[in-house]
Amino acid sequence: MVVVTALLLGGAGPASASPATDQPAYDVVLAQEEYVTADVGATLTIRPEVYPERPDGSRGHLAEGDPVGRRMTLDYALPRSATPVTVGKGCRKKVTAWGRFVSCPTVRPVTVRIGGALVAEDVQVTVNRAGREAPVGRAGFLLTAPVPREEGETPGSLEGRQKAGADLLGAAGGLVLLAFFLGRTRSRRIVWVSCAVLGLLCAGPGVWSLVRGPLIGARSYVRYASGPPVLTIPDTLWDDGWIRRESHPDGVPRVATAPDPGHERVTEVSGFFAPYDDGPTGTPGQWLTVDGAHGRIEDPRRARDHMLRTAAEAPGVTVAEKPRLFLLKPEEGVRRDPVLFKCQVLVVRDQHVQQCAWADKGVRALLSTSGGPAFRNSADPLLGTAYDALSLRQYVQLGGGF
Incomplete structure (x- = not known):
């Protein structure tokens, strides 16, 4: 469950006006x-739950169909490929160059149809007050479609x-x-x-389809682009205080x-x-390791699975959360x-250790970390670690490092 509490204060009260600092914030769940x-x-x-702040500081709850507040709206920001098919009474739909938007004066769920492929696109639900630029409540998630598939040959593809x-x-x-036969019967040439x-x-x-493939009939075959066939370990990662040590400390598994x-x-x-x-991000006991290789890799999927499996099968190691796939797109570059x-x-x-692996034709790499994601705060530790791996790549x- 995603819970985001807005730190900016806004109002649902009368338009007369009390100071902006007295306007309540909203939790969106x-x-x-x-x-x-x-x-x-x-x-x-998408079925949000909205909790406005009461004057005494406690949180109320708005039932489905309740007004959000005077001059307040519940707004949905959707990718362009996600088309609203069911919206509540009084809700308005809008399409822009940045995506699709639905704005509702009451608390209403919105049902969308996924019309095309998406790669980690943002879906945001915000509570907004007319005349204010910043929302007073926000929640969101990343939407990917179709379900990420492995690159390379799959049984269905074969x-x-x-x-x-x-x-x-x-x-x-x-x-x-x-x-x-036609040639022997002297038919038309x-x-x-x-x-x-x-x-x-x-x-x-x-x-070709029988011997090499895939060419025809291989709809489940997906290959993601490869990076350069080299893997280097710099002396510094990022710009927020991560440094390299020459050897593993005894206390680090x-x-x-x-x-x-x-x-x-x-x-x-x-x-x-x-x-x-x-x-600025350092916490006691927090660390990060990079283990990988570069050269000729025959099967990226096998290489990635092999890294995770051999780590999980090491003596004294147990699996706390089974492997999950994350398909992410770099934010810049x-x-x-x-x-x-x-x-x-x-x-x-x-110790709980989060691991994320990636591989292509020239590189395989495994990021292992404890103490939670280092690069990005996330309610989902594995998603945060996947973003760490994306930045690390x-x-x-x-x-692209220093």
Whole structure:
């Protein structure tokens, strides 16, 4: 559940006016998790709960259909691919270059249909007062559609492309036999030449789909863009107090992974990072490690899963949260291609360790951290760690660090 309490004060009281500091704030609560996945074509109902602040400082509750307040609205900011299909009475819809918006004077759920692919797009629900620029209450989540799929071959992709290849080869054989028969009967030359050419055109994609693929029938096949085939460990991460130590302290559990012989030819690298004692984000016991390799990686999905699995199967390690997929897009920079991360939570020496891995044809890397996300505050620790990994990739693989 996502709960965001606005720190800016605003009002639902009479327009006369009391000072801005006396205007109440609102809590907005959503049933959705902080990271939501949905299929293209599916519907999603956003049902907020709104809690205005009372004069005594306690929180009330607005039932569905209750007015938000005088000159107050409950506003939904949606991606352009999310089309509202069910809105409450009195609500207004608006489409702009930035997305779709629904504004309601009362507390109403909104049902949207996902009309196209989304990669970690923001959905925001805010309480706004007319004439004020900043909302007085806010909640939100990230919406991804379709559900992130693995890159590379999947069982469904393999079956689909092999069936398509067999069908194409069957059609090619039939057309070639027909051309041979028409040629022997001295039919019109253009007919049997056309059959022969069509047969050969079907044979090429058919053989490719059976042998190499995927080309036809492989709808579940997704490949994400690769970065440069190099992984470097800088002396400094980010600009908020993370530094490298040359060796692991004794109190920090080792969760590095084993190589995968026969499926990669790589150079392994690793690094340990901890915040300065007086760093702005440093907390006692917080640390971060990067373990990875660069070179030739045969199967990115296998490489990523191998890192997580070998870490989870190490002696004395238990899995606290099974692996989850996060498909995220960088917020800035020239490389805006989405990156697929797989993250899990382990318990190592009674410490909870969040891990996120990514891999492509030239790099595999595993981020391990304790003490919560370092780079981004998040109600979902794994989502925050995935954002850490996204930022870390900019430094260690794309060369965007200091």
